[in-house]
Amino acid sequence: PTLRTGLPSPAQLRRQVTTPGRWVQTSATPWIVMSRLRDELPALIPLKDLEHAEPGLVVRLRLLDAEARQDWDAVLTDARRLRLGHELGSLVSARYARHCAMLQRFVEADACWDDAAGDACLAKRWADASTWVFSRRAFRTHWQPFSRDDLLSLEIALGDMGPSSRVVPTDERAHERAMQDLADGKLRAAAIHAQRALRDAVVSSDWVQEINAREVLANILIEADEPEVAAHHLIRAGAIKRLESLAGAYPNRFIDASADLQAPNYWTVSATYRLLSAQSDLIPDEAILRLAASILADLRAADDGTLVDLRPFATSRYLAAVHLLARIASRLPPELAEEALAHFERQPEVAPNHYRYHDDDEALTVAGVAQSQPFLRNRAIPHLVDLLARSQTARGHETTRPIDSFWDLARPHLLRHAALANSWAHEVLASRDPTGTPPEVVVAALKRLVTPLVHTPGAYTMGTGAIGDATLVSSQDPAVLEQVVDELLRRADDPHVGSSDRGDYLLAAAQLADGLTERARSVAFTRAVECATSPTPSEYDDMQRLFRHKLGAVRVGGSGLDSRGKALFLAARLAGTDDQFAEVRTHAFAQLVGDETSDYWTTRALQQLNGGLEDDIGFLASQGWALRSLAAILWVRRMQPGYVGVRLAHDQDVRVRRSLADALSHSQNDSARDEIRTILLADPAYSVRIHLLEKAE
Numbered sequence: 001p002t003l004r005t006g007l008p009s010p011a012q013l014r015r016q017v018t019t020p021g022r023w024v025q026t027s028a029t030p031w032i033v034m035s036r037l038r039d040e041l042p043a044l045i046p047l048k049d050l051e052h053a054e055p056g057l058v059v060r061l062r063l064l065d066a067e068a069r070q071d072w073d074a075v076l077t078d079a080r081r082l083r084l085g086h087e088l089g090s091l092v093s094a095r096y097a098r099h100c101a102m103l104q105r106f107v108e109a110d111a112c113w114d115d116a117a118g119d120a121c122l123a124k125r126w127a128d129a130s131t132w133v134f135s136r137r138a139f140r141t142h143w144q145p146f147s148r149d150d151l152l153s154l155e156i157a158l159g160d161m162g163p164s165s166r167v168v169p170t171d172e173r174a175h176e177r178a179m180q181d182l183a184d185g186k187l188r189a190a191a192i193h194a195q196r197a198l199r200d201a202v203v204s205s206d207w208v209q210e211i212n213a214r215e216v217l218a219n220i221l222i223e224a225d226e227p228e229v230a231a232h233h234l235i236r237a238g239a240i241k242r243l244e245s246l247a248g249a250y251p252n253r254f255i256d257a258s259a260d261l262q263a264p265n266y267w268t269v270s271a272t273y274r275l276l277s278a279q280s281d282l283i284p285d286e287a288i289l290r291l292a293a294s295i296l297a298d299l300r301a302a303d304d305g306t307l308v309d310l311r312p313f314a315t316s317r318y319l320a321a322v323h324l325l326a327r328i329a330s331r332l333p334p335e336l337a338e339e340a341l342a343h344f345e346r347q348p349e350v351a352p353n354h355y356r357y358h359d360d361d362e363a364l365t366v367a368g369v370a371q372s373q374p375f376l377r378n379r380a381i382p383h384l385v386d387l388l389a390r391s392q393t394a395r396g397h398e399t400t401r402p403i404d405s406f407w408d409l410a411r412p413h414l415l416r417h418a419a420l421a422n423s424w425a426h427e428v429l430a431s432r433d434p435t436g437t438p439p440e441v442v443v444a445a446l447k448r449l450v451t452p453l454v455h456t457p458g459a460y461t462m463g464t465g466a467i468g469d470a471t472l473v474s475s476q477d478p479a480v481l482e483q484v485v486d487e488l489l490r491r492a493d494d495p496h497v498g499s500s501d502r503g504d505y506l507l508a509a510a511q512l513a514d515g516l517t518e519r520a521r522s523v524a525f526t527r528a529v530e531c532a533t534s535p536t537p538s539e540y541d542d543m544q545r546l547f548r549h550k551l552g553a554v555r556v557g558g559s560g561l562d563s564r565g566k567a568l569f570l571a572a573r574l575a576g577t578d579d580q581f582a583e584v585r586t587h588a589f590a591q592l593v594g595d596e597t598s599d600y601w602t603t604r605a606l607q608q609l610n611g612g613l614e615d616d617i618g619f620l621a622s623q624g625w626a627l628r629s630l631a632a633i634l635w636v637r638r639m640q641p642g643y644v645g646v647r648l649a650h651d652q653d654v655r656v657r658r659s660l661a662d663a664l665s666h667s668q669n670d671s672a673r674d675e676i677r678t679i680l681l682a683d684p685a686y687s688v689r690i691h692l693l694e695k696a697e
Contacts, residue, residue: 060168093113093116093119103265104266104308134207145310174194178194178216187223194213256287257275283328299322316357329366338373362387363399364398367398385410426441437472446473453491466504492531521576572608582612585606628656636660636667645672646679648660
């Protein structure tokens, strides 16, 4: 079969089904192939060709026919009545087990693999028996993930029984050769071996080897620039992280895997949802209605209790469906948006100090509905406020934007939560009206900000709450704010404080910059520059670096170990003279390292400068995504050099094109800008087009 279409020609099909060990396993969606087989199998294999065929070939053809027609009664009956013998009967049971597994018939699949292993033992096919016991163990993760692993000892014992031949001849080294050829860059040879390994795994009902073969074949297809077919194999393998990496490798190409939403098991559908979520910005407008209908059908099944799923796991169909829904919520038609909102409204109350696995995605969904559906805002905003009040992880720019946009609707509900001593509600209200914060709340926040830290040798803490506290005290007198900023800068250079917490203290100080006197701003500016250029080494960061090596037995993740960019941002917020602006600009360019994360806050610092970057647009347009985004904003203002605008409009990173579109949406129309608008209106990313379309409306 061709890797692109996956459909074999009649000659290929006949050769595969009549050659021992060579079976149809294509890259196309399996139900398409089965339909093709159901129609063509009788003509491909005339009965006269089977009159003198060996029994094994006849059984394998009957299995192929049973899979194509979804009719297993006859061949299963013969196997269970031992008409086929233990050897071929074990193959029939194993293949039927795989069939049941794909259809989520868990108990039946487990029992059939058990029968297959038993028959294989009676036929002294120890290798097959061990394989099918291993398949049982692996498959249990889809329906009994916490069950006792009582099969491991049996699998080991069968492996110690000595060598034995397989019921169906297989190429034991096909997978190994595929990986070696892939490493050597021999893609065609690698693909041939990988397909052989996949065929052998399917025909012998080796559940684990089928997954492994699909993953290596997908890697080969990615190298061969065949992402659609690679996605299909990764979906069937349930390789969610690899699917997300695949989507990232094609940032401007939509990989349509929606056909796999028709799969008969939850883990395949879940993997499909995850791939679509990773490229949700590229989903064509005409596909939104179809995908939303599929998602809402799963939500209804969840409400009815008929959705087969393992909710706490990454393979959850429900969680994946909500994950995709959150990313297309703003594009839903009104009736589907109302149904999605109603689903979340029907959920039972969450007990204090508890959460739902999908809180973050629920918040994004409700926020998208609030932004895009005016007639639902009276329901969406209260639900969103209640959710954000209890879920800290759900609070972000996209989820809080509707609260800022529709403040009159949100304010009464924020006041209700503030009356219950909810700190987040107090902070949001203070961001709009700092003078309205209760005095006892301000005093408590001020105490937390000005009380010096007390450290215990060898013990380190994470998390500060300083940014929220700074919001609460922002209306205090300049003398009080000077005391707060002084303590925040002291903490930001404390050797016992890690870069993550240092960054919080620096950003908290940046929030208070406008309330300082000119003298206090100058003093704080000098200290901020010192934090940006020569910070005191952090003991916590030094400890973290011990666990950052990629080959380490114990590794600790987390944010970057560098707060200099945030210190420079604070310096830019404090700068008030041309000399200070020039100093920030010099240090910012000196800090550029090409790292996407590190350059973000450096870019934010440059944004605070009072001009002076117009001559650097060409340089900025060749840096990381954050600086290219700044270049896009500056280019719209100056319109020079002309070629930079076209280059930015075709940038590979959607964040850059989005910044350009947003800047254009707030600018005047002229021929040069209209040329760029025309390019962006045809952009594959919805988030780019919508900026310009909203202005046009």
